[in-house]
Amino acid sequence: MSTPDAPGPSAVTGSRPIEPGGPAGSNGSFADSPVAATAGSGAMTGSGESPSTDSLAAAAAAFSSAFERWANRKAGEAGLSAQRLRLLNIVHCHGPQKMADLADALTVTPRNVTALVDGLEAEGLIHRLPHSTDRRVTLVELACTPALVESQFRAFQESVGGLFVDLGNDDRQTLLRLLTTLHDRIHSGDGGAPDATAARNA
Numbered sequence: 001m002s003t004p005d006a007p008g009p010s011a012v013t014g015s016r017p018i019e020p021g022g023p024a025g026s027n028g029s030f031a032d033s034p035v036a037a038t039a040g041s042g043a044m045t046g047s048g049e050s051p052s053t054d055s056l057a058a059a060a061a062a063f064s065s066a067f068e069r070w071a072n073r074k075a076g077e078a079g080l081s082a083q084r085l086r087l088l089n090i091v092h093c094h095g096p097q098k099m100a101d102l103a104d105a106l107t108v109t110p111r112n113v114t115a116l117v118d119g120l121e122a123e124g125l126i127h128r129l130p131h132s133t134d135r136r137v138t139l140v141e142l143a144c145t146p147a148l149v150e151s152q153f154r155a156f157q158e159s160v161g162g163l164f165v166d167l168g169n170d171d172r173q174t175l176l177r178l179l180t181t182l183h184d185r186i187h188s189g190d191g192g193a194p195d196a197t198a199a200r201n202a
Contacts, residue, residue: 060182071160078156083108085156087116088142091126092149096141098131 051059068082075082083106090105091097097105103113117140120126125144131137142149164172 070163074159075156077159078152080152082156083116084120085153087113087120088125088149089153091140091142092146092153096129096139099138099140102140 072082075085078085080088086106087102090102099110099113099117102117103110106113106116108116117126117128121128121143125142125148126140127143128138128140131139164175167175
């Protein structure tokens, strides 16, 4: 079983919401800034004009933030937080994991992954063990049955998938294509940003 690539990275995947660069609101999130609110409302005016990139960034940030909160509620219904479910699923699918590798996979700090592991270990779902050749490394492996992880993660996936059930095939294909394109652009390292030198010479 693999971790799904669903809208809003952290939503299903537990990663933090995408916050495009721009003015920050009270909590430092682009999605909550006045600019985002204005751009987000303008992105759906139905005026027929092409939305600005600011509007698209604001709408994406607002959706990602809302989707993460909603997905976490759905994860709670399955019995755990989205981050805990993701951690369990990673260890279930890929075997014992280094703490540092879990932090990278979940895009959280080492301190945060320690807290997640502490909580799951206290509930008897995982446990720590020393690395066979490197005493400096601690591994994390399942202490519960794989079937338990699979059932909880499957319930979570089905619950989150309900958001898209009313989308027609064309909309699903378009959404998947756009999300995949944006995901790949973000992970390519440039985010599609224009070349600074080219901009100066324009």
